[in-house]
Amino acid sequence: MKIGIYGQFYHENSETYIQTLIDALQKKDVEVFIEENFLEIINRNQDITKNFSKLATFTKLDASFDLFFSIGGDGTILKAVTFVRDLNIPIVGINTGRLGFLATIQKEEISESINLILNKKYTISERSLLTLNTAPNNNELGSLNFALNEIAVNRKNTTSMIKVETFVNDSYLTSYWSDGLIVSTPTGSTGYSLSCGGPIIEPSANSFVITPIAPHNLNARPLVIPDNSTINLKVSGRETSFLASMDSRIATLENETTLIIKKADFTIKLLQLNDDSFIKTLRKKLLWGEDKRN
Template sequence: MKKVAIFGQVYKDSHEKHLSTLINTLNKAKASIHIFKDYANSVQQTGLTFVDNLELFDTTTQLDESFDALITLGGDGTILRAFNLINKLNIPILGINLGRLGFLATVQKSEIPDAIASFLKSEYTIDERVMLKVKSNENQKEFTTLGFALNDLTIAKKDTTSMIGVDAYLNDEYLTTYWADGLIISTPTGSTGYSLSCQGPVIMPNTNNFLITPVAPHNLNARPIVISDNTIIKLKVLRREDQFLASLDSRVTAIDVETELIVSKADFSAKIITLKDHTFINTLRDKLLWGQDTRNKFSNKQ
């Protein structure tokens, strides 16, 4: 019998059919179902009762490695928030896409019954994705962990329209000073996120790399660079204002400008359940329309 947790951030009326299908499919298989408390409350406020008898959880202390999966309902942002919730727990995530693009949440609404059937029969693989660990020495104290990110760390200006300057060091060797609107340190998973919008390359998830991508750089010779994920990256923001913004997977913190950040590979990985035909390469073709060319009827090879 499978034991699963269900996580969502925002419940909408349009989700009713899909959530009901998910729960009914799991119930028929006699799975043990636990649902995020705030999400369940949002469902119940609409008068729906199909979540009434489910076990609830609201903190990571109520999750453990006896769970076979955490199933998310939403988009990629929901998966990122879910990884922040489970953190170092060895629980794989299966993402159902109720959002838009969906590089991580690859199960589409119409695929829920078949996808859950495959999951229940253990017909899937688990992709392990590298995560970033970010430390800071705010207030000139010793370095402490600021947080973790599956996609990226973004440094951005806070209270000015001027560009921001960031000194970057790789393994204590000075790389360059980026003058830009911001700077992104990305994992391979995050290469299809904000970095891609800033002209960064797509990196296969199983490569051992990090990616440094400037945001709208003011020096035209500044280009994205791919480095080993064993590299220790140190970042110093040049003083032009009192604070800057650091975003870890969209969790934004205002940080004093004197603070240095150290970015490295986390000592644990994120685990994503991948079903048949939902591989990263398939997702690239589907989401980025790679190979789609109406001029060439042979461009869409299967």
């Protein structure tokens, strides 16, 4: 078995869990490869006692990898997606961050979880993605023009609202006067969209949600649409440009650019232990069902 490991090392005391993970994997009959920049960070950290410099590294994945471990929070998984792309390599999210809707394996349970994973006691949750193209074409988007969570447009260099003309399957929907607009996948429904009043959508649902950001027109509400829809957006405002984000990646686009948003032709596979589920994660992370009256 061939396993890749990636992290960003932003979380306090995460070096302890990195050490635990690598030690657990090295005891098994697996090949371990660490993303090159992450290994440099690990070897600079004095709290990690073992020198991992002899471990193989990678800067780019290929189809020979069986699993890809992401150490951090949900933001780290979103970055991990840019390595995996359409290779169908399952991502294992180890949560050393805070909330962790995507990174569901808890840092305190790494050793036990590794045993379960290597014994194939898990399921795969396939997650849809969005793609973004523009007319005219914008080279700033490059090949990473996809998002697991959401594609959003936001105002830039101004406190004034922007107008987002929105079309679904070439039919005019409305013009949102707002700080911006989010088009979210079911996976992203627990992220930026949720904080702006959007609904929570079960990950396997064949839906997207359009959520305005601080709309001026108070009758504007989030809208759930089928995920085979094509969404066209055209942004205008007092400034000559605006921001378009694909998860954590941001591009600057000129006003009157048309954004074409569709479902990607590939999915991302998230590994989920057999005793985990999206409903269980919701209850735990949102404290549903807990009596807080005491």
